[in-house]
Amino acid sequence: MGDLWTVGGAAVLLPLVTTTAIVFATRVSWAMAGFTMVCIAVGWLASAGAPAADELPALGLPWLAVALCVLMASALRDSDVAHHLEARRDPLTGLRNRTALDEAVGELAAGRRAGRMVAVLIADIDHFKAINDRHGHLAGDDVLRAVAARMERALHTAGELYRAGGEEFVALVPDVDELRAVALAEALRSAVAGHTIDDLRVTVSVGVAARAGTSFDWDAAYADADRALYRAKSGGRNRVAIAPDAGAAASAARSAA
Template structure:
């Protein structure tokens, strides 16, 4: 196999990710256009070397090196855009332009092969380390940790490969030769490049795909207005927890909450004011509860709190704390203070409980809390109350709902 054919296969392997980037352009993912352009330029860089038999040396060398410098620069800019950081386009473009100019001088001013090789590897190592630093700093932005680990291995692997190349051709005393007629060391770097370069672009593709997947999952899991758990996810969690309680005899308390006089807030301040009230309510309640518990929105102004491993006494204390904290955290709308209170119905798990049954008991207790003056929590009676359909919208105790 000739070296040119080797570079052709390397370029085609690098280009495998290219058509997979294109569908993400419609989603406006940060950095996706930069990743796509970088992938295309990296392929061009490799194909230029593969064309060494048909192109003049001065053409394929400068095209290949310039395309790679631009590709690496775009990877850095794209990663910053992806994580919502300032892209630093002018600084990156300036450094890239200086590097390409230096390549031209080293090629046409005396054909300094050693200088070109060292410049190529120093720029690659520096650019990869800068990109890897950004990825490392933002590594917690993705919940799927394996993706970030893979991406860091790819980018730091590329940096390490070129750092080794610099060391071999400086302190190692090896004489650099053209990649088209490689020495054993040059062949080693080619083989490693076949792994690291395609792996980098596949890792970037996986980063984009995983981010989109996590955003879609979050949209299903969390209510878009309040960021509490959505109705679907909180009811699914309730079902799982009831099955666990039945299996191991665990404890569970379910607190159904409703904002007092929410209709009057909606009527006076409009739906925008109602949405603000819902967000404020959810934020305050989530600060008041234990981090281990799960808080979700059933619909309208009705919410539910699942308190794990909690008996009735502890659950009642926790429920009363929610009322107290909300009372002490007034909402401000249009420059006016709007007091907010909540009423709750509390039910604890009984053997044989279903999701419908425990929610119906909590609902009945909530109704009693409303009847007895609001801003309070009532315990559910142990008897069964009429069940609610699991997929039906909850009753709006105060009438109108916000247009969330």
């Protein structure tokens, strides 16, 4: 009986300890770690030879229990991850939302390097209220989805596009100079202006601000980009405008580099 409990205890402790070690050492999912341990267990039992009949429950049941626990833990973790991602996605456009934007801004500020340039682009759909008023909110939703998709493709991997709210979108582009930031803003503008959406001619105006230094002041950068956006709107819409002090910020970044 003592041997049986020794075998059973080893059968319990070995999978538990090893599976936990795999998860925390490699950061793989619990499901993957559990699958790995089942494979190891099969090989271990095969190499050790067939156990006696009265040892089978002690050997098999602990592994089954661990496998079930691993599957349950994996399902819970996957559910938490899915909930986390869903809470940071705009349900209409599929872009990251304001919550995700706030988190990204915090990460930029925390990981700031002296002289590193960060560009803030604010894109706003021109005459969006008129589109809603004349064609209805369903048409407005179609416009938001199409504009988001086209600008996201235009930005590609240069930065991240967020729906900040309403018809306003924000792009954060790290490690980019002023000329590149303006070129990206123009790419966003032209990606929308070059097509019609549900037979509607839709355009966006884009404000650009570039900031560099030892700390990232999001409020100042956003205010600069917002003022530039106002200039683009006032200048006739469907255009790109850059914050007046963006050139000075770019020069400061080059001097510090």
